[in-house]
């Protein structure tokens with residue numbers, strides 16, 4: 001049976017409810033339970049890892065037997081595995097739900113398969129309703145699931161001759177105000193902003209996302225990587241988010257730790273050493289190079305050691321966009337040899353846990 005008008009309206013509502021949940025280790029999901037005549041019986045959404053999933057949250061608001069013959073409208077395929085909570089497909093079957101309409105398939109290798117389980121139990125299932133909107137809502141989570149770590153952008157500002165700082169280490173400012181405004185917008189869209197101890201010790205950056213003097217409503221978590229201590233008076237200690245300090249140079253371990261904390265996107269703004277280390281480790285999904293019409297000469301190259309010994313080993317990029325920003329030019333690029341993340345399912349992924 002095709003999706004009807006009441007179900008479509010309920011999906012709008014479920015998407016709205018989903019957005020109330022926190023962005024984190026689990027996806028944002030919303031659910032609406034409809035009676036056979038299309039009346040809304042209950043609503044629910046996922047409040048974060050370890051709490052009931054959206055369908056179960058909605059069912060919990062109904063008396064026993066009240067969901068008998070009802071329709072569940074959900075933004076993500078009901079899960080089929082026991083994590084910290086039981087399988088939602090089973091909860092729906094046991095509640096007597098007779099029809100499920102959902103937007104997106106669950107990409108988790110372990111948690112997927114809920115639709116099949118429902119069908120086997122005789123529940124009617126329709127998928128794909130407003131899938132694009134549901135995808136847009138949890139795009140960051142889906143990418144992090146596929147990669148098994150956060151999506152990582154490595155950014156730097158450079159002179160036309162490829163330097164990240166003048167010979168004495170000063171680098172403020174290589175680019176103009178339009179480029180810096182663009183950086184702050186992109187910081188505000190990231191979950192975490194990462195620098196090495198070298199940048200903290202030389203520049204003492206605030207690592208906030210600002211609009212002029214005002215702070216953006218969303219602030220990325222500041223992350224400092226490196227074995228040297230950060231001074232107690234460093235500006236990063238005054239950041240609205242509690243900074244994370246990683247006393248290590250193991251970037252894969254840092255990426256795994258951030259993933260476990262629910263960080264889905266990372267903006268690396270370190271100096272040349274850290275930017276190069278991320279690229280060398282194969283941990284740069286996107287590169288942003290802000291190129292300014294200025295010459296600096298000297299030793300402070302934008303990148304240092306990235307594991308390229310000869311031209312055959314060059315790390316080729318595909319430029320997605322050249323963006324003029326005042327006098328400067330931004331290259332937005334990704335590695336040419338990157339597997340299309342859309343095609344790669346992470347076998348470790350458990351989906352909504």
Ligand SMILES: NC(=O)c1ccc[n+]([C@@H]2O[C@H](COP(=O)([O-])OP(=O)(O)OC[C@H]3O[C@@H](n4cnc5c(N)ncnc54)[C@H](OP(=O)(O)O)[C@@H]3O)[C@@H](O)[C@H]2O)c1
Pocket residue numbers: 155156157158163164165168169170171172174195196197198199200202203225226227228229248249250251269270271272273274275277
């Ligand atoms: N143009 C730009 O976009 C830009 C941006 C930021 C900074 N800068 C300039 O860059 C200079 C600072 O450069 P930098 O390279 O020292 O800063 P950095 O890249 O931010 O920090 C380097 C430090 O990162 C730590 N680190 C963590 N993981 C590492 C790994 N896997 N491999 C190597 N090191 C790792 C090390 O610290 P430990 O030694 O403590 O272990 C290393 O010394 C300053 O002049 C600053 O003004 C320019």
